[in-house]
Amino acid sequence: MSPPTSHFLAGISVLVEPVYPRPPSTDRSNIYSESNLKHRYNLHRGFPLYVSKHIQSLCLADSNEYGFSIDRNIEFLESNVGGGINELDLFEFLSRIFDENGERICYGKLKERPEFKKMFDSYTSSVYLWLKSKTFVSTMLRDFILKRAFLGLRDCIAKSIHHEYKINRKPNPDDLGVKNFVDIYIRNPDIQEFGAEGFATILVDAWFYVSKVIPTRLVNIIFDLSIQPNLYFVLIQEQKDLIAKYGNDITHDITKEMIFMDAFIRESLNNSNPASYIFCFACKDMFLSNGTLLKKGELTSINMFSRFNSGNSSANKKFDIYKHILNKKPFTDTKYWFINNNSNSNSNHPGSRNACPFAEYSGTMIKVFVALSIRKLYVFSNIDGNQPEHPGYINLSTVLPTKKSVYFKKHNINEYRDLIDLKKEYSDIINSDKKNTLSE
Numbered sequence: 001m002s003p004p005t006s007h008f009l010a011g012i013s014v015l016v017e018p019v020y021p022r023p024p025s026t027d028r029s030n031i032y033s034e035s036n037l038k039h040r041y042n043l044h045r046g047f048p049l050y051v052s053k054h055i056q057s058l059c060l061a062d063s064n065e066y067g068f069s070i071d072r073n074i075e076f077l078e079s080n081v082g083g084g085i086n087e088l089d090l091f092e093f094l095s096r097i098f099d100e101n102g103e104r105i106c107y108g109k110l111k112e113r114p115e116f117k118k119m120f121d122s123y124t125s126s127v128y129l130w131l132k133s134k135t136f137v138s139t140m141l142r143d144f145i146l147k148r149a150f151l152g153l154r155d156c157i158a159k160s161i162h163h164e165y166k167i168n169r170k171p172n173p174d175d176l177g178v179k180n181f182v183d184i185y186i187r188n189p190d191i192q193e194f195g196a197e198g199f200a201t202i203l204v205d206a207w208f209y210v211s212k213v214i215p216t217r218l219v220n221i222i223f224d225l226s227i228q229p230n231l232y233f234v235l236i237q238e239q240k241d242l243i244a245k246y247g248n249d250i251t252h253d254i255t256k257e258m259i260f261m262d263a264f265i266r267e268s269l270n271n272s273n274p275a276s277y278i279f280c281f282a283c284k285d286m287f288l289s290n291g292t293l294l295k296k297g298e299l300t301s302i303n304m305f306s307r308f309n310s311g312n313s314s315a316n317k318k319f320d321i322y323k324h325i326l327n328k329k330p331f332t333d334t335k336y337w338f339i340n341n342n343s344n345s346n347s348n349h350p351g352s353r354n355a356c357p358f359a360e361y362s363g364t365m366i367k368v369f370v371a372l373s374i375r376k377l378y379v380f381s382n383i384d385g386n387q388p389e390h391p392g393y394i395n396l397s398t399v400l401p402t403k404k405s406v407y408f409k410k411h412n413i414n415e416y417r418d419l420i421d422l423k424k425e426y427s428d429i430i431n432s433d434k435k436n437t438l439s440e
Contacts, residue, residue, distance in 0.1 A: 047184075047191065048358045048361065050188055051181070051358070052360050052361065054183075055252050055361055056251060057177070057178045058105075058180075058361065059251055059252040059255065059364055059365075059368060060250070061179040061180075062101070062105070062365060062368055063249065063250035063251075063372065065101055066368060066369050067376075069096075069100060069101060070372055070376055070377075071376070073093060073097055074088075074093075074376075074377070074408075085383060085407055085408070085409050086407065086409070087405050087406075088379075088405060088407065089404055089405045090219050090222060090223065090405060091215075091219060091404050094215035095215060098210060098211050099211050101210070102207050102210040102211030103211075104180060105180050105181060105210055106180065106182075106210065107120075107157070107181075107182060107203060107207070108179065108181070108182040108183060110157065110160045110161070110182060115156055115160075116156055116157070116160055119149075119152050120153060122153070123149040123150060123152070123204070126142070126145045126146045126148075126149035153200075153204060154197060154201060155197070155200075157203055158197045158200045161182065161196040161199065162196055164186065165185070165186055165192075165196075181203060181206060182203075185199055209358070209362070210362075214366065216400060217269060217272070217366065218366060218370070219400055220268055220269075220271070220400065220401060221268045221269070221366070222373060222379060222406065223381070223390070224264070224268040225370075225373075225379050226379045226380050226381040226388065226406040227381045227388040228264075228319055228388075229380065229388065231264060231319070232374075232379075233419055234260055234420060235261050235264060236413050236416060237419055237420050238258060238259075238260045238261060238422055239258075239371060239375050239413055240413050240414065240418070241422060243414065250371055250372070255368060255371070256330065258367055260321065260422065260426075261367065261370060261374075262330050262331060262332075262367065263321035263322075263325045264321050265367065265370060266324045266331040267324060271319075272305070274305055274395070274398045274399040280299065280300045281297075281298075281299055282294050282295065282297065282298050282299070282300065283296065305395060305399050322429060325429050325430075326430065330363070331363055332359055332360050332363030332364055332367070333359065333360075374413070376410065376411075377409070377410060378408060378411045379406050379407070379408045380406065381403075381406055382407070383407055
């Protein structure tokens, strides 16, 4: 069993479907039986609806904690290059912040328990071992270690949830005090019907998504900020206007008014989208038109990155947020990531398997973090005075910029003078028949 191999050929992704590990058939691991897998799938699809139900309080808690995390992680940087400018390794910076907040969001107070920390450290170590394994023997060993670590963590979480539920049980579900996913379980009897063990698997999956997937999207967004100084000041103005209107707190309703930032994020996600769609299974060996052998059992698909990056270089590509403002649909829409960019999809109903049920919360989390970054830091790509340009992408297991660091300087955006009337700008964009991108 090995990780999937892929080739990106003129918009076609050739993918060898991986064989995911399954634990031995014992009573302790019966969560992988057919009925329990269906049960787990239903919980996977249903849980994001409960997250959306409590998104107001989750968003406020996240904005406070992410703000503290940003301050903590930039305070001790030693890469000062003079004049208050620091070099920032984006990968390391985002990994630290989302590792600590991923635990907080998914596990809440459970992470403070010594037995949980022991099991969690064992599981994360096993995940990294799983990713590094290359030989057949190491693959067999990694699968065994990962299964054992997962079951140990799952049982530990389930036991801790039972204990937490007994202490904090509330007779009526409400939104008060919901700061993490465990709080959602405690306040919603419908989720409790799935059982603590079933819910524990959701927490482990959600932790991986929050800690390891979302940072890979934010790397591209922040790097795009560093090479778009004109748009950066538009986004600074938007944050200034919101602070003047609502104060420093960032709530879910406030993120809905971040129209220009939403459009910026959407353009960045389009340019670095690693997703594939329209999968086709090869029933026999065959050659593609460019001579590449497609073996029986492999999958082909349309690759989103190639669709939005048809040229050999992204250096001269225009970063256009205009079209997204005209669209008027936020990227946090549950169908955006899987349907909005797929013109060949006919699945446009809310229950579509192509919809992303976790999009509202994860998208809001991205908007909160980007807004906080804009409020606290001015980010730029170089200090030599050259025109900023994108270094290009590397496409491995996901799409990332080839350069890993940017420069930043702390700033107070309230000290900037007003440069643009965004209400008028938005009205002009909506009412204009002529395309006029803000980046020009």
